[in-house]
Amino acid sequence: MVQTNTYKTDSNNLYRLMEDGKISTNYLMKHLITNYNPQKNINENNANNSDPSVEDILDELNQLIGLDSVKKLINEIIAYSEIQSRRKLEGLRIDSLVMHMIFRGNPGTGKTTVARLLGKLYKAMGILEKGHLIEIERADLVGEYIGHTAIKVKEQVKNAIGGILFIDEAYSLSRGGNRDFGKEAIDALVKAMEDNRKNLILILAGYNDEMEAFIGSNPGLRSRFPIEIVFQDYSIEELIKIAELMVEKREYKLSKSAKSKLFNILSLKRRQDGNHSGNARLVRNLIEKSIRKQAVRLKDSSIYSREDLITLTRQDFMDGE
Ligand SMILES: Nc1ncnc2c1ncn2[C@@H]1O[C@H](COP(=O)(O)OP(=O)(O)OP(=O)(O)O)[C@@H](O)[C@H]1O
Ligand SMILES: [Mg+2]
Incomplete structure (x- = not known):
């Protein structure tokens, strides 16, 4: 059991304490989900008091219209983190969840909105350090001469460390065929994902069919992006x-x-x-x-x-x- 004063800590620290096995998942659940009161979430030791809590972010998520599959997935992610920590306490094998994702959906279906929310959520849960969103597209990654692409990818990855790198219309990376530097960008991104496994999440976004073809033509991508969300058109x-x-x-x-x-x-x-x-x-x-x-x-x-x-x-x- 932990000391009472530890209980005053904010959601970020609570998650870390749980990861370290210092508090139980039941305790965390009770505080964050059921009895959590944002007014009380003030921690003198934490400089970023204005950061939203897990509860605030879940409220924001629930305010969004529709998006049932997204809401379901986010609940799964929270539950998964919970259960993994509980398994850790029991000395059972734990696997960290690969968080890279594919978002498929038409324009205006909420992809950017959800990505931004996920960043904030992962920060509040202590999964990501900053939780910011860097939204880029092909031109930000693909260079015009040999060596240029590697520099561009490196720069974008550097900006996104601690948060989410969101690549819109990602299918356009494989647009130009073999002589195009898009393929090089994909390879460099895959390497960056692996080098920064713990502190960078990649989201590839784009229209339904184009994304399907893109993933299909790049073997190895599907297993690296195990979470796929389809954003339906709104009625x-x-x-x-x-x-x-x-x-x-x-x-x-x-x-x-x-x-x-x-x-x-x-x-x-x-x-x-x-x-x-x-x-x-x-x-x-x-x-x-x-x-x-x-x-x-x-x-x-x-x-x-x-x-x-x-x-x-x-x-x-x-x-x-
Ligand atoms: N489910 C929702 N409930 C409330 N507002 C929403 C919802 N989905 C989207 N919006 C609002 O609609 C606007 C467009 O959403 P967003 O930018 O997230 O779409 P997108 O899928 O990223 O589009 P694009 O493919 O054009 O970039 C934003 O102002 C966002 O706040
Ligand atoms: Mg968008």
Whole structure:
């Protein structure tokens, strides 16, 4: 058993204490998941008091609309860490979980949002030191002459150490065939993953089919990226809920007619552009545009109330006015 004063520590340190076998997983669970109170999570010894706790991050995750498979996976990761530590206490063999991942999904399905949250979660759990997200694409990794690619990859890996290196449209790394430096970038990344096993997580992201082909054509990648998450397109109902969440965060609200107008716009876009219609990204763009239109509308009318300042109306979602 540990001393009472150790109990005052924050979630980061609790995870480390559990890893070292100094506190039990039951104790940790009780504190972090059930009885945890962020207000009490103040540790005089820790300079980063503003860092969110595991509980804060789980709350943030649960606020996201849909994304059931992501929520399930994150619960599995937490449970897995728990059980591994418990096994360690019992002297049983433990394997560390390989955290590198593949995210497959259309634009605007929440890939970047989830990657950022995972970074914060891993930091709070003590898995990653910093938990920041470095989001890059092909041009940041692939050089133009011999030796250039190695330098570029090294630089990006250096920036990402302690956090997550997120490679968007990763399939484009194998685009140029044998004479392209993309292959060299993949090899250098694989080496970096192995050299920095404990303090770097790689996420390869991209559209469904392209990612499938990319992984299929690079044997060895699948086993190195054992966790694969498919981000489904949101239904129109989910997109409306996302819109409501977005406006609420900005202290606005949608009028009933604005909501039905938005529903129509989203349905039409889905019919026209299918899976590439933009999902939650399209919603964000529409909301931001409507906020600008509302501002002009109110400015033009001489009198407006507090309610008017909050409400986005159907008019604010009309095109070309
Ligand atoms: N499930 C969700 N609930 C609430 N907001 C969401 C959700 N998914 C995405 N968003 C919001 O939608 C916007 C776009 O999401 P994000 O950038 O994570 O998508 P993405 O899959 O990375 O897109 P892209 O492929 O275009 O980079 C962000 O503002 C994000 O906060
Ligand atoms: Mg993104």
